[in-house]
Amino acid sequence: MITPAQSRAARALIDWSREQLADTSRVALRTIVDFERGARAPREVTALAIERAFSEAGIAFLDGDYAGSGGPGVRLRDREA
16 A cells, blocks of 8 residues: 555645645545654545556556565656657
């Protein structure tokens, strides 16, 4: 599941505000704020909605299971020309 740090980093990569993420994912802004500051974990369906919104915007989530990764992260997917 996505971490709070991954959510903040993904928003930074695509220059989204929390409000934009809330609108795009159809998740309450308060839920986004609480999740990103680590106050509470979202339900699975909510986390999936957040991940889907990011994925559709070109974000790929890295789970950190590969050598030298340093842990979970995010990156922009390669775009086709």
